[in-house]
Amino acid sequence: MKYRILLIGFGSIGKRHYSLLEKRNDVECVDIVSAHAEIKTARIFTFLEQVTHSDLSKYHIFIICTETYKHEKNLKYINNLVKNKVILVEKPLSKSSVNLKIHNQNNIFVSYNLRFHPIINKIKKIINNKRILICNAVVGQYLPSWRENKNYLESYSASLEKGGGVLRDLSHEIDLVKYICGNIKLISALSSSHSNLNLESDDICTILASNDHSAHIVIQMDYLALTHRRLIFIQTNNLTIKADLISNILEVTDIHKGLTVYNYDWVDRNYTYKSLHDELLNQSTPKSTITTFEDGNHTMKIIDTITDQYMEKSWLKNS
Secondary structure, eight states: OOEEEEEEOOSHHHHHHHHHHTTOTTEEEEEEEOSSOOOTTSOEESSGGGSOHHHHHHOSEEEEOSOGGGHHHHHHHHHHHOSSOEEEEESSSOSSOOOOOOOTTOEEEEEOGGGGOHHHHHHHHHHTTOOOOEEEEEEEOOGGGSSTTSOGGGSGGGOTTTTOSHHHHTTHHHHHHHHHHOSEEEEEEEEEOOSTTOOSSOOEEEEEEEETTOOEEEEEEESOOSSOEEEEEEEOSSEEEEEETTTTEEEEEETTTEEEEEEOTTOOTTHHHHHHHHHHHOTTSOOOSSEEHHHHHHHHHHHHHHHHTGGGTSOEEOO
16 A cells, blocks of 8 residues: 655654655655645645645545644644544644544544654663663753754744743653653643743753652753753663663663663664654554554643743642
8 A cells, every 4th residue: 555645834844754755665645735845746735724625535644744833723624624544743742732532533643753762662671561760851952053044033942822942842751751651640840941042932841750650750851952962861670771862872780780782873863753654654563652642642731731830930839
């Protein structure tokens, strides 16, 4: 079977999805909804409502890559008009949690592609039901360096109203901690903007949480780090684990076996997207890694709770 895909939005992530999907042998076409796309080999619609109901029904997969604040509107529009389709929404699912009844046996997923990093897969295998005592996730990247030739103050990241802010942009860490530790409960959080970046949105966030086994969980994210970092630290009774998702190195220290270093320097920036596409498009592969709508929406509810205290600039007390 060859898939027909409709890509809604053609920013940097939309372009990445397009460049990878249009090369696949199991893809017939990747058409685009965008007022700015200039791809001669694709059918291009200026806006989503321009696609007729008849045309919508011909696509097998829809990928929503518009600005975060448009995700919910795009998702509900497509979900109401198609049947037995796959809909992938770029992370985060929306600006806030989504009240959505999934119609017509559609399958909806959220593109938290870092779940497909081989380091994360290795951690899952190593942990293998061991009790996690501590899990710390740290991520930071200097916002002005994110997008070439664009003033960061004009990007949606700088606007809370448009679904920006470090809490949403870097919500991968919330998803990864949930994926590794299981169900998490928010204990407290502080999200604020007090750097010299002068953003309307949050630029620093610290989250304290736990899981069903009382693990101590800390997630820290910021727009400030001049050296891009993405680290996960895990402690069990017998293992100390350090994962660096930028250098692609995993260090595992076993109380009996000592230190083992795993080097994944062969992983390029497209690897996790390709792996996500493999699971999404392969009908015989169980959808066991990709983030479900329900799971992605749970992450948004955590974000909602933290956002509610953002203007207070004080630690959230969550009973």
